[in-house]
Amino acid sequence: MIYFYARTPASSSLSLSKTVIYTHVEVNDGQGYSSTNGRFTVSVPGLYAFTVQYCLNSGDQALLEIVDQKKTLQRAAFGDRGNNDPCVSMHVFTKDDVSDQMWVQTSWTAQSVI
Structure with a gap:
């Protein structure tokens, strides 16, 4: 079975046009996910399901994409104008x-200055 679960600490921030790197890897069966570059590399051909959740700090906004071989599969824009600490999920x-790669990247971000 190929399966990974990774997360990022709440204190991390997004940078414009960058791969989102989930640094805390809880499970990495099949060793497909790299916490160095934030990419999942396929080792067994087949159908894959990817779920992403990302939460922002109050006042921040972002546009995230799930990318497969440089093709955007899913895009979500979200933000907060109050004190709600919003989250977005994509699936x-x-x-x-074999060797195809998937990752999450930012296309746009605006982070508040405190």
Whole structure:
């Protein structure tokens, strides 16, 4: 079975046009996820499901994408104008071959200055 679960500490921030790197890897069966570059590399061809959740600090905004081989599969824009600490979730299914890569990236971000 190929399965990974990774998360990032609440204190991390997003940078514009960068891969989101989930640094705390809880499970990495199949060793497909790299916490160094934030990419999942397929080792067994098949149908894959990816779920992403990201929460922002109050006043922040972002546009995140789930990317497969440089093709955007899912995009979500979200933000907060109050003190709500919003979260967004995305879910995709994709059929991939050996060595294909998937990752989450920012397309736009605006973080508040405190």
